[in-house]
Amino acid sequence: MAEYSSKEDMMALIQKLRHYEYCYYVLDQPEVSDSTYDGLYQTLLAIEAAHPDWVQPDSPSQRVGGAVAEGFETVVHQVPLLSLANAFSEEDLYTFDSQVRRSLGKDRVAYSVEYKIDGLSMALTYRDGLLVMGATRGNGQIGEVVTDNIKTIKSVPLRLNEPVGQLVVRGEVYLPKKDFLALNDKRQAADLPLFANARNAAAGSVRQLDPKVAAARPLALRFYDILASSASFSSQAEVLAAIRSWGLRPVEAYHCEGIEAVCQAVQKITADRDQIPYDIDGIVVKVDNLADRSALSVRAKTPRWAIAYKFPAEQQETRITAITTQVGRTGAVTPVAELEPTLVAGSVVSRATLHNEDFIQAKDVRVGDSVLIQKAGDVIPEVVQVLPEKRPAASAPYQFPQTCPSCQSHLIRIEGEAVWRCPNRLGCPAQIQAGILHMAARDALDIDGLGPSLIRQLYEADLIHTAADLFQLSKEDLLPLDRMGDKRADNLLKALEEAKSRPFDRFIYALGIPLVGLNVSQILVRHLQDLDAFQEAREEELLAIDGIGPGIAEAVVGYFEDEANQKLLADLKAAGVSYQVQAQEEVEGRLTGKTFVLTGILPDYSRNEMKALLEKEGAKVTGSVSKKTDYVVAGEEAGSKLDKAQALGIPVLDQAGVLDLLHQ
Known part of the structure; x- marks a missing residue:
């Protein structure tokens, strides 16, 4: 290490290592052997250990963070990360x-x-050439900050080749096909659950709170857009060239003059899809000239200058070996086709939904049938066609069961519904376990390590009957269970302790109230800020909240009036389960202090999107018109709120009027 005796020597070593990383991970043209790189890297670690004050933020050693995060911070994207409209044919x-x-x-x-x-969309921010933030797309407006995990991706430079003053680039994190298969092989050898596909594996890796987990997975990232930059460009071709010149890896792209050339490129990519070393789920067509893009502008959610061509769903033939039924947490009984395993769109499929009894009868699906299956949107396996010419001679039409497969209660089918349901809500093991699984989900209480098989073991061992019982478990309860060692038991108990205090919207979502998903939970907790308010809320109060309809209002009131649910809430409280009420942040902006009411249908914005725009500028958006209302925003089919505003003399704005107000 004597030859690296000064800080300047160390900086030169960092520069050399960064160059070798760029050649290996971005250009796919390694200049030195792995052993040579490893030797230089170990030298760098030794220098930094001896001189910790010399450590640079763009040092290769800073790719793996040491601390496990408590949770991801969120960030409002400087430029919204838009989605694309779809094309399905030439x-x-x-x-x-x-x-x-x-x-x-x-x-x-x-x-x-x-x-x-087919990966996870990201926005990376560089300042003076240094990577300062990586964030997921999230909902396009707000994402999660995952900088430490992004730093573990070797193809992402911590410092650009050029010191660009301010840069926000958008790209896609993914796992190459061969690396995904190798990762699943390792998980199978370790008796861990397999990832369904490479996209799930990539997304799950990026959203790990421990950066060392992400670092252990061979993620890659390619870039396709510049969202903000101190440099200027005239075309997408220039954008991609600049991305490459900075040391980032751009997406593969064809420059096409005219739509005929576009269609030829689409045909070529479609034909070569299987040979591409990573999964793609379509082809993006963008207007090349950036001035033309500005002229075309964007809709509320999608740009007018780009479109995504989606591949036809891949279909495979297989055979139905059995038809089973599964019971969800609401009691809905869903038929499932058990299949001879076959590879479809990148993953092995052995089960496919049959939706309901009407679907089975309409297609005359039978056990033993040869069928074509596909993934709806390349995600959910479904049976799309029966091949009756290959049907066994002894086959018989399928008869939907009349009793619950879990508790043997007689099934009911409400008039107007397509599903059969088990009415035994409090005594059906399948419904109880599904409800507990829902409460443990990532977006709910996020009880890491509590999956379906463990819940089943706990239930069958008479250790849990409701979700509240989870928080009474001890290590002595857990250790006798199958595949349960000291470390796994400790991790589960730690996860249960952490789950006792989640944000209030996730607590409400965890309760599994019918029709109340995570988005609805977030809307509700902005108006009902503790559990007492939920328990006292009446339907008319809930209906005054924008985004809450009669069905949701009835479901919420009904849930909190139910004695069994009241007991569950009391038991959760007794077990120490609470929630974090997040203070509503005061946003200072040009509309601070102004109150708006939205009514009717706007041309380019949903109510939630318009609400977000107004709140971003400090406005308060309420669900009812009063003398305190400053503006009513009215679209087509505006109703009584518009009438009341006119009667009170409150200014009424259309969409254009709001946008003018926002940009004054």
Whole structure:
């Protein structure tokens, strides 16, 4: 280490290692052997250990953080991360081109045609060339800060090749196919659950609170857009070239003059899809000229200058070996086709939904049938066609069961519904276990390590009957269970302790109130800020909340009036389960102190989107008109709120009026 005796020597070593990383991970052209790189890296670690005050933020040693985060912070994206409209045929692409040319008044438009990587969308922020933040797309407006995990990805430079003053780039985190298969092989050898597909594995890796977990997985990241930059560009081709010049890896792209060339590129990529070393779920077509993009602008959620061509769903033939039924937490009984395992769209499928009794009868699905299956949206396996010419001679039509497969209660089917239900809500093991699993889910109380098989063991061992019983478990209760050692028991007890105090919206979602998903929970807790308020709320009060309809209001009131639910809440409280009431942040902006009411249908924004725009500028958005209301925003089909505003003389704005107000 004598040759590296000064800080300047160390800086030169860092520069050398960064160059070797760029050649290996971005260019796929290694300049030195692995052993040579490892030797230099170990030298760097030794220097930094001897001189901790010399450690640089862009040092290769800073790729793996040491601390486990308590939870991810959120960030409002500087530029919204938009989604794309979809095309499903060449005809759709020609229609898109026609609209673009008509809007621009041009006879021909150049496009960039790019691989649509099936991964997790990210925005990375560099300041003076240094990586300062990585954030997930989230809902497009707000994402999770996962900087420490992004730093573990070797193809992502901690410092760019050029000191760009301010840069926000968008890309996609993914796992190459061969690395995904190797990861699943390792998990199988360790008796761990397998990932369903490479996208889930990548997303799950990025959202690990411990960066060392992400570091152990061979993630990659390719970039396709510059959201903000101190540099300027005239075309997408220039954007991708700049991305590469900075040391980032761009997506694969074709420059196409005119829609005919676009369709030829789409045909080539579709034909080569299986040979691409990572999963793509479509092809993105973008107007190449950035000035033309500005002229075309964006809709509320999607740009007018880009479209995603989606591949036709991949279909495979297999055979139904059995038809089983499963009971959900609401008592709905869903038929499932048990299949001879087959590979579909990147994962092995052995089960597929049959939806309900009507679906089975309409397609005449039978045990022993050969069928075509596909993944709906490349995600959910489903049976799309029966092949009756291959049907066994002895097959018989399927008869839907009349009793619950879990508790043998007689099933009921309410008039107007397509599903059969088990009415034994309090005594059906399947419903009870499904409800507990829902409470343990990531978006609910996030009880890490508590999966379906462990819940079943706990229930069958008479250790739990409701979710509240989870928080009374001891290590002595857990150790006799199958595949339960000291470390796993300690981890579960730690996760249960941490789950006792989650944000209030996640606590409400965890209760499993019918029709109340996570988004509805977030809306509700902005108005009902503790459990007492929920228990006292009446339907008319809930209906005054924008976004809450009669069905949700009835479900919420009904849940808290139910004696069994009241007992569960009391038992959870007795077990020490509480929640964090998050203070409503006061946002200072040009509309601070102003109160708005939204009514009717706006041309380009949903109510929630418009609400978010107004609140971002400090406005308060309420559900009812009063003398304290400053503005009513009215769209098509505005009702009584508009009438009341006019009667009270309150200013009424349309969408354009609001946007003018926001940009004054």
